[in-house]
Amino acid sequence: MSKPSDQPSLRWDDHAIVTLDQRALPHERRLLRLSTVDDVITAITTLAVRGAPSIGLAGALGVALSAYAHCSQGSTQDGRTAVEGDAQRLAAARPTAVNLAWAVDRALAKLGDGPDAVLAEATAMIDEDLAVNRRMVAHAVQAVRDRCPQRSLRLLTHCNTGRLATAAVGTALGTILALADSGRVTEVLVNETRPLLQGARLTAWELAEAGVPHRVCVDSAAAASMRQGLVDCVIVGADRITARGDVANKIGTYALAIAAAHHGIPFIVVAPESSWDRSLADGRDIVIEERADDEVTSCGGIRTTPLGTRAYNPAFDVTPASLITAIVSEHGVHHTSEVSA
Numbered sequence: 001m002s003k004p005s006d007q008p009s010l011r012w013d014d015h016a017i018v019t020l021d022q023r024a025l026p027h028e029r030r031l032l033r034l035s036t037v038d039d040v041i042t043a044i045t046t047l048a049v050r051g052a053p054s055i056g057l058a059g060a061l062g063v064a065l066s067a068y069a070h071c072s073q074g075s076t077q078d079g080r081t082a083v084e085g086d087a088q089r090l091a092a093a094r095p096t097a098v099n100l101a102w103a104v105d106r107a108l109a110k111l112g113d114g115p116d117a118v119l120a121e122a123t124a125m126i127d128e129d130l131a132v133n134r135r136m137v138a139h140a141v142q143a144v145r146d147r148c149p150q151r152s153l154r155l156l157t158h159c160n161t162g163r164l165a166t167a168a169v170g171t172a173l174g175t176i177l178a179l180a181d182s183g184r185v186t187e188v189l190v191n192e193t194r195p196l197l198q199g200a201r202l203t204a205w206e207l208a209e210a211g212v213p214h215r216v217c218v219d220s221a222a223a224a225s226m227r228q229g230l231v232d233c234v235i236v237g238a239d240r241i242t243a244r245g246d247v248a249n250k251i252g253t254y255a256l257a258i259a260a261a262h263h264g265i266p267f268i269v270v271a272p273e274s275s276w277d278r279s280l281a282d283g284r285d286i287v288i289e290e291r292a293d294d295e296v297t298s299c300g301g302i303r304t305t306p307l308g309t310r311a312y313n314p315a316f317d318v319t320p321a322s323l324i325t326a327i328v329s330e331h332g333v334h335h336t337s338e339v340s341a
């Protein structure tokens with residue numbers, strides 16, 4: 001049966017970052033070698049590397065690449081300024097997931113001790129993410145069991161929150177795989193996650209690899225699936241969580257939470273402490289990334305709309321704390337009523 005994978009999804013190899021190109025999945029298992037800061041920024045903006053924890057780790061390793069490029073002969077003011085500029089560009093590659101700026105800042109803070117120290121911090125963060133995910137998944141499995149005591153669960157998830165989106169194991173999908181491993185999952189409905197199909201391409205790939213029964217669900221059929229009694233619990237990840245527990249996550253998450261609340265279905269968010277941004281209270285203050293029109297107006301390189309049609313293409317939305325049953329991190333379960341301001 002399934003077992004959350006402990007193989008790191010990205011690693012440092014001789015002055016380069018090596019990772020799977022998530023744009024090529026599920027058709028091709030293509031390895032990417034990122035050896036400059038620009039390579040890392042392109043990989044993050046094109047979603048070759050994606051998922052809040054993964055882009056943070058790539059960003060931190062990107063600071064190490066910059067430190068070796070500009071400070072390997074000793075640290076000059078010009079060298080430090082260049083690395084700081086690269087760190088700023090890395091942190092700005094995608095604005096919504098707080099993990100990116102958090103991880104880049106953490107790596108940059110080691111610059112005074114030289115490039116090796118920056119790299120050591122970035123690689124330590126990969127090991128930490130793995131350990132954090134294991135602890136978080138244990139808490140999240142318990143949170144689901146507490147709310148869904150039946151032996152056999154039908155789960156619904158959105159986007160991809162597995163080992164591809166983290167160092168390893170995953171958050172929401174790690175939880176689903178752990179529940180499946182204990183024989184408790186009858187079926188996972190995987191929202192296809194338009195427009196870039198992270199659910200259909202990546203989550204279905206991870207579930208198939210683990211041998212967990214699943215069907216891809218048309219995004220707009222999720223509410224109907226709940227009404228038909230096909231869903232016992234919704235489990236998703238997060239890109240940024242405010243002090244009062246409002247959650248930014250992949251576009252479509254808010255609609256799922258509304259539908260789950262309407263049908264009395266538990267809605268559980270699984271995300272590490274590094275996804276919390278306690279400087280914000282109201283989720284409406286989270287910057288939401290807007291992506292290119294052509295992600296919506298064409299499919300597989302073929303235009304699906306009349307020439308010149310514009311698109312509304314926010315990559316994320318915000319679910320208010322009041323719609324969330326529980327938020328789970330490596331520290332345990334936060335009931336949204338407990339974290340509300």
Ligand SMILES: CSC[C@@H](O)[C@@H](O)C(=O)COP(=O)(O)O
Pocket residue numbers: 047050051052053097158159160161162165166170171172198236237238239249250251315
């Ligand atoms: C553990 S990943 C959590 C989130 O980052 C995930 O749910 C998500 O929304 C990813 O969006 P993406 O645009 O694919 O990077």
